Amino acid sequence: MALTAAELATVSRLLDEALALGAVARARWLQALPAEHHNLVPVLREMLSRAGTTSGLLLDRQPKLREHRTSRKAGSAQKAGDRIGPYQLIRQLGTGGMAEVWLASRADGAYKRDIALKLTRATRSRNVLERLFARERDIQASLEHPNIARLYDAGVSPEGLPYLAMEYVQGQPLTAWCDAHRVGLRERLTLLLQVTDAVQYAHARQIVHRDLKPSNILVAGSGQVRLLDFGIAKLVESEETAGSIVNLYARALTPDYASPELLRGEPAVPASDVYSLGVVLYELLTGNRPYALASGASAGRLAQAIAEIRVENPSARLAPGAGIARATTQDRLVGRLQGDLDALALKALAQLPADRYPSVAALADDIRRYLSGEPVHALPNQRSAEELIAALARNPNVRVKRRSSEGASANTGARRHADPAPEHRRASATALRITVQLAKAADGTHVWSHTYDLDVKDRVSARNVAGSVGKAVEEALAPFKSHGKRKKR
Amino acid sequence: MATITLLLQRVRDGQSAARDELFAVAYDNLKRLARARLRGGGRNTELDTTALVHEAYLRFVGSGELRAEDRRAFFAYASRVMRSVIVDSARERLAERRGGDAAHLTLTTQMADGMSADEEAILKVHEALTVLEAADPRLAQVVEMRYFGGYTEQEIAEALDVSDRTVRRDWEKARLLLEVALK
Numbered sequence: 001m002a003l004t005a006a007e008l009a010t011v012s013r014l015l016d017e018a019l020a021l022g023a024v025a026r027a028r029w030l031q032a033l034p035a036e037h038h039n040l041v042p043v044l045r046e047m048l049s050r051a052g053t054t055s056g057l058l059l060d061r062q063p064k065l066r067e068h069r070t071s072r073k074a075g076s077a078q079k080a081g082d083r084i085g086p087y088q089l090i091r092q093l094g095t096g097g098m099a100e101v102w103l104a105s106r107a108d109g110a111y112k113r114d115i116a117l118k119l120t121r122a123t124r125s126r127n128v129l130e131r132l133f134a135r136e137r138d139i140q141a142s143l144e145h146p147n148i149a150r151l152y153d154a155g156v157s158p159e160g161l162p163y164l165a166m167e168y169v170q171g172q173p174l175t176a177w178c179d180a181h182r183v184g185l186r187e188r189l190t191l192l193l194q195v196t197d198a199v200q201y202a203h204a205r206q207i208v209h210r211d212l213k214p215s216n217i218l219v220a221g222s223g224q225v226r227l228l229d230f231g232i233a234k235l236v237e238s239e240e241t242a243g244s245i246v247n248l249y250a251r252a253l254t255p256d257y258a259s260p261e262l263l264r265g266e267p268a269v270p271a272s273d274v275y276s277l278g279v280v281l282y283e284l285l286t287g288n289r290p291y292a293l294a295s296g297a298s299a300g301r302l303a304q305a306i307a308e309i310r311v312e313n314p315s316a317r318l319a320p321g322a323g324i325a326r327a328t329t330q331d332r333l334v335g336r337l338q339g340d341l342d343a344l345a346l347k348a349l350a351q352l353p354a355d356r357y358p359s360v361a362a363l364a365d366d367i368r369r370y371l372s373g374e375p376v377h378a379l380p381n382q383r384s385a386e387e388l389i390a391a392l393a394r395n396p397n398v399r400v401k402r403r404s405s406e407g408a409s410a411n412t413g414a415r416r417h418a419d420p421a422p423e424h425r426r427a428s429a430t431a432l433r434i435t436v437q438l439a440k441a442a443d444g445t446h447v448w449s450h451t452y453d454l455d456v457k458d459r460v461s462a463r464n465v466a467g468s469v470g471k472a473v474e475e476a477l478a479p480f481k482s483h484g485k486r487k488k489r
Numbered sequence: 490m491a492t493i494t495l496l497l498q499r500v501r502d503g504q505s506a507a508r509d510e511l512f513a514v515a516y517d518n519l520k521r522l523a524r525a526r527l528r529g530g531g532r533n534t535e536l537d538t539t540a541l542v543h544e545a546y547l548r549f550v551g552s553g554e555l556r557a558e559d560r561r562a563f564f565a566y567a568s569r570v571m572r573s574v575i576v577d578s579a580r581e582r583l584a585e586r587r588g589g590d591a592a593h594l595t596l597t598t599q600m601a602d603g604m605s606a607d608e609e610a611i612l613k614v615h616e617a618l619t620v621l622e623a624a625d626p627r628l629a630q631v632v633e634m635r636y637f638g639g640y641t642e643q644e645i646a647e648a649l650d651v652s653d654r655t656v657r658r659d660w661e662k663a664r665l666l667l668e669v670a671l672k
Contacts, residue, residue: 003670005623011670012625015662047665059636059664063575063611065523065538 003043011040011047018048078119083107085157087117087165103168115152118164130156133164140230142205147198149218149228169226171218175283178219179325185336188284188326189367194225196277196364202230203270203360210268212276213257214283256289260306260351271353274360278348282311285337287319290349311349313342340370343378394470438476448476493518497559497566515570519545523574538575539639542567564648565630568638575637576615579608617667628663631656 003011014037018026026048030041078100082089088107092100093116104117133154140151153165172180174195178188195217199209209216209230216228255263259275262268282290290311315337323330344366350356357363357378366376438448450472492514499507522545546563614636622629627649634640634648642660646653 003620005620008620008624008666008670012628012662012666015665019658019662043670047669050665050669051661059614059632059667061607061610062636062639063538063579063607065541065575065578 007040010037011043014040014044015047018044019051078102083157084117084119084159084161084163085155086110086153087115087163089117090114104165114168116166116168118166120162120164129162133162139205139207143202143207143230145198145201147194147225147227148202148230149226151230166228167226169218169220169228171220171226173214174217174219174225174280175214175287178284179287182325182327184327185285185333185341186371189371191219191223191225192277192281192284193364193367195227195280196360196367198225198227199273199277200360200364203273208268208270209273209276210262211257212273212280214280217280256292259353260309261353263306269353270359271356274348274356274363275350275353277360277363278345278356281348282314282317282345285314285341285345286317287322287325288317290314290317290345309351311346313338314345315342340376340379344370344376347378438473448472493563494559497562500562501559511566512570512573515545515566516573518548519567519570520574522548538571538637542571542638542640561648561650564638564640564644565634568634568640571639572615572618572633572637575611579611583608583612614667621663621666625663625666628659628666631659632663632667635660 014033018029021029030045030048033041033044078084078089078092080089080091084102084104086106086108087104090103090105092102094101100119102117102119103114105112105114133156137151137154140154143151149167149169151164151166154163156162171177174191177183178191183191195212199212202209207230209227211229212227218226218228220226257276257279259268259272262272279289282288291309315334318330318333318337323333326333328336344363347366348356348363357366362377366378369376438446493511496507496511496514500511519541523541542564545567614632618629618632621632630649631645634645635642640648642653642656646656649656
């Protein structure tokens with residue numbers, strides 16, 4: 001509990017009294033506290049139980065000053081003017097544990113353009129690196145898309161330093177750009193479609209990005225999106241560390257955007273990019289990431305954390321000020337996220353790849369459906385309801401009408417409900433409850449009703465239910481047949 | 490560097506404007522000194538704040554030049570300045586890691602060293618201390634000097650002109666207050 005300064009002053013004064021007493025006397029003292037201090041008793045009790053121990057959580061570790069990352073020149077062996085292979089360094093753009101990025105130009109004047117030169121630590125033998133980089137260069141050279149920053153070259157300098165020469169993109173990370181420009185929801189989604197276009201293009205060429213996150217998705221001043229670092233995450237991975245959760249940190253992949261399978265060290269698949277895009281989408285919608293994995297956690301705890309990831313609806317996790325940053329109010333934003341966008345984000349973020357959108361194209365398609373006001377596939381209720389209605393309509397004794405029709409005496413109400421089941425069904429807009437009510441059209445008398453619970457991911461079961469509802473309705477209608485009762489929706 | 494000596498005297502004489510100036514000058518000096526030390530030390534250098542404050546004293550004030558009370562004031566002051574330097578750099582590092590200007594550092598986010606936890610802890614203590622300052626200024630000062638300044642109990646006792654025992658008691662109490670009441 002956080003105390004106010006006034007309460008804290010009181011606690012401080014009371015502690016003086018208590019600390020002067022022995023252990024037994026302290027317990028009595030606590031009990032004898034006047035009523036006005038009763039709200040402070042739990043706090044005081046905990047403090048007294050800790051008195052004399054040395055288990056300071058916060059204060060035991062004295063802060064030390066460390067070198068600031070952007071000023072970490074000491075760690076770099078390079079300086080402006082140095083040559084790395086055919087490139088000459090101009091100035092450092094940034095550094096970090098695994099790589100540093102320099103603005104550079106061709107030293108031999110082969111072309112004039114400035115490039116971003118990423119220097120990574122040599123993690124494998126020179127031969128392996130050269131082979132790997134050469135292959136990657138060839139694959140990447142095939143990526144020509146207006147939303148993908150080009151990889152011009154990849155190689156190993158005569159000094160044995162691996163480098164990647166990339167298009168130098170000046171821009172702001174997607175989320176930061178959107179917030180800075182107070183970009184509304186629709187425009188954010190439209191920007192994301194530029195990203196999905198690019199990723200889709202690369203997937204068609206069997207290239208998975210593996211490290212999609214806002215800082216890899218830059219927006220230039222013109223509003224054009226550029227993806228950086230396509231497929232190069234694996235180049236900075238070392239052989240010993242690849243594939244092991246223990247070495248996730250060594251790989252320095254950001255865990256916040258990585259899919260569960262990638263965090264477990266499994267190979268990246270296109271669905272891994274779907275997941276990362278889901279995290280980006282979530283952040284674009286809410287200003288928050290769907291969850292935070294503790295940095296510095298042990299491998300075991302991380303593995304557990306991954307298995308326990310539960311993603312809440314975006315509408316329930318808005319960051320403070322998210323509304324303003326999206327040119328609307330907080331309340332309105334909640335309303336706009338509920339339903340379609342909640343379902344869309346959760347589908348992209350399903351724990352199992354098979355439960356996600358089958359492709360980035362499918363994700364993009366659903367975003368487009370949302371933007372054009374069509375029912376999204378992520379929210380399958382409507383579709384199942386349609387199927388059910390279609391099945392019922394085949395019954396000659398039943399005429400299904402829209403609920404809005406006058407005198408509707410029966411309806412199929414499909415509604416989503418929270419899914420309590422654990423494991424892979426966490427991101428679930430897939431549980432469907434259908435209540436069918438049948439009443440006499442003439443006077444509204446209740447004839448029959450039944451509730452069906454089903455998992456609508458399973459199209460077969462949806463059809464079965466439609467079939468059995470149809471049959472049940474028919475049976476229920478049998479006594480009235482001669483009167484030609486109508487079933488309406 | 491005479492400036493700090495001079496400013497300390499002005500503060501003692503009750504010139505309140507000198508206080509801000511002293512802070513600014515000391516902040517600047519400490520930060521520069523810290524940078525210089527870090528740069529010399531290679532990749533994973535960590536700086537002990539105590540050593541830094543002592544070195545700052547020697548460099549910027551000079552030994553023997555100060556009256557005892559000014560010297561005391563300097564150390565009390567230096568821990569406040571140190572707190573600012575540490576808190577500011579923790580904030581910068583956190584902001585950077587949250588994507589600030591790290592556009593090109595996409596594969597380099599460091600997590601292995603648990604630095605992030607450190608920075609959050611630092612900011613937490615800083616914020617808690619701000620509340621404690623309003624409730625019990627002396628307790629807060631003891632924490633500031635010990636946690637941010639890295640002083641020993643004796644040094645704190647000397648700077649605050651109280652007994653070692655008082656400092657020990659204050660520290661224990663402050664620790665309990667901060668860790669329980671403000672968590």
